[in-house]
Amino acid sequence: MNILETKIPGSRLNDILRRKHLSVTDSRKKILSLFLNSKDALAHGDIEKKAGEKFDRVTVYRTLQTFVEKGIIHTIPTADNSIRYALCKECEEGHHHDEHVHFVCTNCGRTICLDDVVSPKIELPEGYTAQEVQVVINGVCKDCNHD
Amino acid sequence: MNILETKIPGSRLNDILRRKHLSVTDSRKKILSLFLNSKDALAHGDIEKKAGEKFDRVTVYRTLQTFVEKGIIHTIPTADNSIRYALCKECEEGHHHDEHVHFVCTNCGRTICLDDVVSPKIELPEGYTAQEVQVVINGVCKDCNHD
DNA sequence: GTAACTGCAAAATATTTGCATCCTT
């Protein structure tokens, strides 16, 4: 079985899946490699396109759901309907906390994890307790600002 | 024409719509009154339910879209697929800036605008410029913490 | 060999569009 045109060694894909007690299959390796090779967050549609005709649409849905449940990827809410998914540094190490800032470029449309920018502490009104803080910043990304 | 079981005076509904150069219709008044009467953000489905069988599903879609375009309501991205809409204090005054924090209760599921909690300034990496900062906090709300 | 995963078909949902009719201004 080949490693599906990627820079990511197959062993690494295996490791990540195994660590999450998932069986290693072509579709999971392929989809995981898409995330590992992408700097940006991916929407369901992106994954279908990038994976080619190789996998059933339903398999993509199920794989993404499994990955989210196992903490391999996380969802990023965006103002337009399209949920995006991203695998981030922290997630790879096994402990899932996506308390970093997400950036959506209004020019190129890319959604980017800013792993190094941590969500700020926010004072909540009396009675509210926070579990998770999601920050999505819309603006112009590095690449687009160069033009 | 009656004012559709609401605490909001019809004149106020008219004013808001007129100010946005929208013609005053039953569906718009009804949907606007739902927002004015609700402390929480509403999803498309909520609105259909609360409006009863009175309006066509398509009208709800079109009305929400119009309201967003005119800045009467704004969208709140959430991690689950469901976009929610809310009319906030600032919006009523005509200038649309939703730079406040949104709170999603993991217990009761409500989405709440915390109008008084302002989004923090966030240091971005070199090259990135911010236009809008969306903050969504998941946690337990005031009401649910009382139990 | 067994449990888990995939693909296919189809159902269930959600959203968009076109057009004739009705309502607001």
Add this chain to the structure above:
DNA sequence: AAGGATGCAAATATTTTGCAGTTAC
């Protein structure tokens, strides 16, 4: 009266479900 808004029908798009066949372990 004219333009805009609505409702209905239907086209699309999206997501979920059931099940039989296949694959990983």
